[in-house]
Amino acid sequence: MKVMKFGGTSVGKPERMHGVAKLITRDNESAIVVLSALSGTTNLLVNISEGLASNERSDARQKIDQLEAQYMQFVEDLLQTDVAKEKAKKYLAEHFEFLNIILKISFSEALNKDILAQGELMSTRLFSVYLEEQGINHVLLPALEFMQIDAYEEPQIGNIKVKLSQLINANSGQTLFITQGYICRNSKGEVDNLKRGGSDYSASLIAAAINASVCEIWTDIDGMHNNDPRVVEKTIPIEQLSFDEAAELAYFGAKILHPASIWPAQHFNIPVKLLNTMDPEARGTIILQEAGSVGIKAMAAKDGIVAIKIKSSRMLLAYGFLRKIFEVFEKYRTSIDMITTSEVAVSLTIDSKQFLPEILKELEAFGSVEIDDNQTIVSIVGNEIAKTPDIMKRLFDSISNIPVRMVSYGGSKHNISLLIPAEYKVQTLQLLNKGVFGL
Numbered sequence: 001m002k003v004m005k006f007g008g009t010s011v012g013k014p015e016r017m018h019g020v021a022k023l024i025t026r027d028n029e030s031a032i033v034v035l036s037a038l039s040g041t042t043n044l045l046v047n048i049s050e051g052l053a054s055n056e057r058s059d060a061r062q063k064i065d066q067l068e069a070q071y072m073q074f075v076e077d078l079l080q081t082d083v084a085k086e087k088a089k090k091y092l093a094e095h096f097e098f099l100n101i102i103l104k105i106s107f108s109e110a111l112n113k114d115i116l117a118q119g120e121l122m123s124t125r126l127f128s129v130y131l132e133e134q135g136i137n138h139v140l141l142p143a144l145e146f147m148q149i150d151a152y153e154e155p156q157i158g159n160i161k162v163k164l165s166q167l168i169n170a171n172s173g174q175t176l177f178i179t180q181g182y183i184c185r186n187s188k189g190e191v192d193n194l195k196r197g198g199s200d201y202s203a204s205l206i207a208a209a210i211n212a213s214v215c216e217i218w219t220d221i222d223g224m225h226n227n228d229p230r231v232v233e234k235t236i237p238i239e240q241l242s243f244d245e246a247a248e249l250a251y252f253g254a255k256i257l258h259p260a261s262i263w264p265a266q267h268f269n270i271p272v273k274l275l276n277t278m279d280p281e282a283r284g285t286i287i288l289q290e291a292g293s294v295g296i297k298a299m300a301a302k303d304g305i306v307a308i309k310i311k312s313s314r315m316l317l318a319y320g321f322l323r324k325i326f327e328v329f330e331k332y333r334t335s336i337d338m339i340t341t342s343e344v345a346v347s348l349t350i351d352s353k354q355f356l357p358e359i360l361k362e363l364e365a366f367g368s369v370e371i372d373d374n375q376t377i378v379s380i381v382g383n384e385i386a387k388t389p390d391i392m393k394r395l396f397d398s399i400s401n402i403p404v405r406m407v408s409y410g411g412s413k414h415n416i417s418l419l420i421p422a423e424y425k426v427q428t429l430q431l432l433n434k435g436v437f438g439l
């Protein structure tokens with residue numbers, strides 16, 4: 001059995017959904033198909049939710065009406081028969097009735113999650129009606145019945161496995177299952193989600209849970225490119241990545257994959273393929289244990305980074321100093337991305353400002369503390385990077401005008417990270433594309 005995940009743009013137009021139906025019935029292997037919300041829907045649901053939170057109810061109502069009109073038109077173009085159209089509209093009416101009801105009640109975080117879940121619930125319902133109209137036998141599996149996270153927002157892979165296999169076994173003889181990406185239940189049993197872009201994570205968790213033959217991530221580009229195609233003009237797809245390389249790229253900003261989506265596949269050794277819905281014959285990228293080749297493969301950038309410098313001539317040389325600093329971050333469940341040390345100071349970066357004031361306050365006990373906000377990590381990823389001829393020279397020559405704040409190299413064999421002020425991100429990625437890849 002394989003997993004096939006289709007992102008927002010892959011289901012965002014009626015003709016794209018028609019194409020997805022063709023792709024999932026191309027071969028005889030049984031499949032769990034994971035769908036995102038139609039592109040733009042989750043953004044709009046976020047806006048609606050924010051409108052409710054700040055009590056701008058008429059604005060929220062307007063957006064709900066806008067979304068409803070869009071979905072009613074979608075149904076007209078997706079389906080052919082009046083029976084199917086009526087059925088789809090009846091389903092949609094339930095979701096929009098829900099959104100209209102919540103306009104009248106007071107906002108809460110749990111309600112926010114309920115609102116955000118509507119996109120995937122609607123896209124899978126619509127797709128299921130279309131498959132039915134086409135006479136394609138399938139089962140709609142509610143993700144809320146098996147996808148679960150704990151109190152620390154960690155997926156409960158053991159529970160997911162048990163519940164999912166029960167659901168599959170209850171439908172013996174069926175070979176095609178459709179389910180929602182992104183949404184899950186939390187430790188309180190409430191509706192929750194796996195964070196923005198989380199459908200990739202759903203797919204790889206499901207692939208791990210059923211020990212899938214492959215986890216296919218179908219999107220709007222022909223695989224992982226060597227650089228961010230949104231800001232760099234000339235980029236090329238990469239044929240093969242190791243799980244480690246893919247995880248670094250996803251974590252450090254390659255939007256094509258949710259940051260956490262690699263570990264379940266890696267842990268259970270399930271190949272991941274990144275494929276293009278708009279060009280299904282394109283080779284795409286395969287992600288396996290093995291890197292396939294030596295040298296630099298790609299780079300990505302992660303925004304919203306804060307650098308913190310703790311300077312203490314008195315304590316830095318003393319053993320136990322770093323542990324004390326790390327304990328502060330551990331206490332506030334804030335992970336550290338980069339770290340560099342000198343004789344008298346240590347600099348590190350974090351990507352969450354949620355507990356920054358508390359962290360800074362506690363760090364002041366160890367020395368003087370300075371922060372640089374609005375930083376970006378540019379991460380250069382490959383296999384045995386040091387074996388690329390002249391790599392350091394080419395890298396630093398190409399960005400000689402960029403004020404690099406920190407460098408991290410040697411933490412693993414497949415990563416060099418640079419910290420730069422955010423305003424230099426585009427320029428840095430472009431310069432490195434030329435200097436390192438010659439593109």
Ligand code: ADP
Pocket residue numbers: 006007008009010036197218219220221223224225226227228229230253254255256257298300
């Ligand atoms: P989906 O809706 O299918 O999940 P996303 O928009 O989340 O798709 O991810 C695909 C997008 O990721 C591409 O359209 C591309 O703009 C962006 N992207 C960023 N970095 C990369 C990269 N290194 N390789 C490929 N795509 C990337």
Ligand code: ASP
Pocket residue numbers: 007008036037042043119181182195196197198199200
């Ligand atoms: N629909 C969700 C989002 O837009 C999840 C996803 O598409 O992966 O973030």
Ligand code: MG
Pocket residue numbers: 007197200255256257258
């Ligand atoms: Mg995505």
